[in-house]
Amino acid sequence: MQRIRTDEAATRVGERVKLAGWMHNWRDMGQFGFLILRDGAGTFQAVLYKAEEMEKLKGLQYETVLQIEGVVAEEPRAPGGVELHDCQVTVISPVLEPLPFEINKKELKPGLDVFLDNAPVGLRHLRKRALFRISAEIMAGFREYLMQQGFVEIQTPKIVGSATESGANVFALDYFGRPAYLAQSPQFYKQIMVGVFERVFEIGPVFRAEKHNTARHTNEYVSLDIEMGFIQDHTDVMAMLTGVLRHIFNRLTQVCPRELELLKVKVPNIGQTIPALRLPDAQELIFKRYGEDCRGEPDLAPQHEEWLCEYAAQELGSELLFITHYPTSKRPFYAMPDDEDPTLTKSFDLLFRGCEVVTGGQRIHRYEQLLENARKWGINPEDIAGYLQAFKFGMPPHGGFGMGLERLLMQLTGLKNLREATLFPRDLTRVAP
RNA sequence: GGGGGCGUGGUGCAGCGGCCUAGCAUACCUCCCUGUCAAGGAGGAGAUCGCGGGUUCGAAUCCCGUCGCUCCCGCCA
Numbered sequence: 237m238q239r240i241r242t243d244e245a246a247t248r249v250g251e252r253v254k255l256a257g258w259m260h261n262w263r264d265m266g267q268f269g270f271l272i273l274r275d276g277a278g279t280f281q282a283v284l285y286k287a288e289e290m291e292k293l294k295g296l297q298y299e300t301v302l303q304i305e306g307v308v309a310e311e312p313r314a315p316g317g318v319e320l321h322d323c324q325v326t327v328i329s330p331v332l333e334p335l336p337f338e339i340n341k342k343e344l345k346p347g348l349d350v351f352l353d354n355a356p357v358g359l360r361h362l363r364k365r366a367l368f369r370i371s372a373e374i375m376a377g378f379r380e381y382l383m384q385q386g387f388v389e390i391q392t393p394k395i396v397g398s399a400t401e402s403g404a405n406v407f408a409l410d411y412f413g414r415p416a417y418l419a420q421s422p423q424f425y426k427q428i429m430v431g432v433f434e435r436v437f438e439i440g441p442v443f444r445a446e447k448h449n450t451a452r453h454t455n456e457y458v459s460l461d462i463e464m465g466f467i468q469d470h471t472d473v474m475a476m477l478t479g480v481l482r483h484i485f486n487r488l489t490q491v492c493p494r495e496l497e498l499l500k501v502k503v504p505n506i507g508q509t510i511p512a513l514r515l516p517d518a519q520e521l522i523f524k525r526y527g528e529d530c531r532g533e534p535d536l537a538p539q540h541e542e543w544l545c546e547y548a549a550q551e552l553g554s555e556l557l558f559i560t561h562y563p564t565s566k567r568p569f570y571a572m573p574d575d576e577d578p579t580l581t582k583s584f585d586l587l588f589r590g591c592e593v594v595t596g597g598q599r600i601h602r603y604e605q606l607l608e609n610a611r612k613w614g615i616n617p618e619d620i621a622g623y624l625q626a627f628k629f630g631m632p633p634h635g636g637f638g639m640g641l642e643r644l645l646m647q648l649t650g651l652k653n654l655r656e657a658t659l660f661p662r663d664l665t666r667v668a669p
Numbered sequence: 670g671g672g673g674g675c676g677u678g679g680u681g682c683a684g685c686g687g688c689c690u691a692g693c694a695u696a697c698c699u700c701c702c703u704g705u706c707a708a709g710g711a712g713g714a715g716a717u718c719g720c721g722g723g724u725u726c727g728a729a730u731c732c733c734g735u736c737g738c739u740c741c742c743g744c745c746a
Contacts, residue, residue: 265709266702281706297697315706334697337680342707345681345695349738405744421746446744447670457746538742585746593746640746653739654746665738 237305242273242280246318248308255280255320256303256328258360261340262293269293271323272340273304279362282306282320292325298340299357301329348653355660355669366495368659371645373491375439377484378460378639385476387435387462392425394418394441398619407445418443421638424623426463427570427599430634431626434465439641449664451653452591452643456662460644463636470572470582470598473635474512474558477586477594481556482506501649504555504588511548512558512584518544534566542590560584569613570606572598572635582635588647596637603627 237254245253257275268285271293282304284290293300306320336354337346339361344351351358358364379389395411396419407418422438429436442459462480467473485503488496496503513521518540519531526543530536536544536559548557561580564573571581583597600606606627610617617624646657655661660669 261706261708263705263708264702265705268703268705270705270708272706283704285703311704313704313706334679338696338707340707341695347681347738350680442746444745448744449740450742450744451740453745459746535744591746595746638746643746 239303241277242275243277245280245308245320246316249310249318250308252305252307252322253320254303254305255282257301259293259296259298259300259302259331261298264290271302271304271325273302273320274360274362279315280318280320281314281316282323284323284325286323289323289325292327295332296327297331297334299335299360300327300331302326303328348655352655352661352666353669359659363498366492366498367645367649367657369492369495370488370499370501370649371641371657371659373488374484374641374644374648375458375460376491377487378437378439378480380487381480381483382435382437382462385435385479387437387464388429388433390426390429390433390436390438391440392419392422392429392438394443405444405446407443418445420444421459422461423568423570423638424620426461426636427631427634428623428626430463430465431629431631434632435462436464437462442638447664451655452646454642454654454658454661454663457643457654457658458641460639460641461636463634465632465634467598467633467635469633470560470584470596470635473596473598473637474510474560474584477596477637477639478506478510481510499649503648506556507554510556510558510586511552511554512560513544514561515559515563515580516561518559521547534563536585538591541587541592545587545590548587555589557587558584559587567597569609569615570599572600584637586637586639588644589650591643591647593643593647594637594639596635598633598635601627601631601633603631 239254239256242255242257245255255273255275257273259271260274260279261272263270268283269290271282271284273280273282303326304320304323306323308318309321310317311319335357337350339358344358344361344363395416397416406420409416409418419442421442422440426436426438438461440459441456443456445455446453462476464473464476485506489503519533522540522543523529523531525547530540544557544559548554560583561574562583564571564579564581567581567583571583574580574582581597585592586594600609607617607624610620642654642657646654651657655663
């Protein structure tokens with residue numbers, strides 16, 4: 237008999253089927269017992285009422301891998317209205333040691349450190365699984381929408397020869413005796429690829445060697461990147477991002493309503509546009525509304541971002557907020573200066589429920605201007621010759637953004653620590669598991 | 670790089686100078702139970718209170734050091 241998964245079993249009432257999975261729970265009622273079997277699709281209740289079948293579970297711990305053959309029966313008292321009767325159990329992989337902590341309860345109890353140390357088994361918890369299912373659908377939605385919009389997916393190297401953008405915060409490695417680095421961003425490559433496809437996107441890891449130790453930083457994360465050519469200005473990129481997010485959120489509500497329900501996630505509504513504030517205006521607003529004077533500062537502090545989001549939620553009815561026109565001094569050399577005020581750039585951040593989740597903007601596309609800026613930023617043009625070549629031979633006005641997958645997931649699901657939104661987080665002290 | 674907080678059975682917590690022979694929940698072991706769904710009931714085992722030093726008649730509890738974890742700021746997604 238072919239093994240089927242638990243979601244399919246529900247549609248086979250009256251048939252004898254073969255299921256296989258993990259012993260998620262076992263409730264021994266004396267003369268019979270309920271075995272909750274968990275597989276990749278979900279959970280399913282099997283009722284064991286033969287002593288010889290119940291005997292097979294003796295001495296086995298939760299998470300033992302089992303195969304169960306039985307008849308699918310409608311039963312209003314069963315979770316989901318169906319259960320397995322007349323069961324025959326086969327033990328596939330016995331587990332003899334108790335779990336480090338309970339993973340079959342509603343809530344996951346252990347603290348972050350204990351959980352992460354035991355992630356291989358902890359991730360089996362239904363809430364954790366739901367979380368990373370949502371993560372998968374965010375990536376799927378991102379990909380799906382961009383392909384509809386004529387973007388081409390690319391994969392760019394994660395081992396790079398020069399520590400380009402800011403120089404300091406990269407991991408150095410020994411590349412056959414020569415220095416090389418882990419890419420802190422696909423920035424240069426995706427821009428280069430605008431010269432090929434006009435519109436490109438990439439889902440991939442980026443590495444930051446910063447010794448930051450906060451609830452919203454890790455040293456490796458997944459970046460959802462796009463770059464698009466022939467734009468008017470950064471607002472075209474913002475509009476594309478708005479479409480991407482709207483599509484992702486719509487997709488989530490359609491594809492994984494059960495996961496959203498399990499995690500009590502409220503998916504934000506995105507209207508026609510996401511409200512936007514210029515940085516100086518945002519700072520003025522903070523001064524007036526919250527009394528703190530950060531006017532003239534080149535960037536927002538976390539507290540400011542929370543205030544602005546509170547303002548946006550209360551006054552603009554949006555949980556998302558664009559901040560635009562960051563100063564040239566705070567942005568990379570390739571950021572396009574604003575036409576009216578060249579001390580500002582055509583750039584933006586997207587804040588979501590108090591946290592920065594996206595950074596983007598329009599880039600400089602004229603070779604001479606880019607070269608001059610690189611020099612101004614103290615970058616040796618020879619170090620970025622490959623990047624510059626794309627511009628020497630003609631680049632259109634373009635721009636893009638980078639969105640932190642785990643940041644988006646964290647804010648969407650209301651997690652307090654980015655590590656919880658990361659499958660196997662890498663931070664200052666953790667490189668395993 | 671700077672600053673806070675916390676380390677108590679497997680896990681999560683309480684206790685914060687003597688009533689602690691360290692308590693509770695859950696997990697684990699034994700038994701009972703024909704409808705559980707965070708199952709329930711009875712019993713049991715399991716901790717030199719992170720480690721080292723000090724104060725005190727007396728330290729899980731106060732002080733110092735140390736290690737580990739965690740959070741905030743800087744930086745960023």
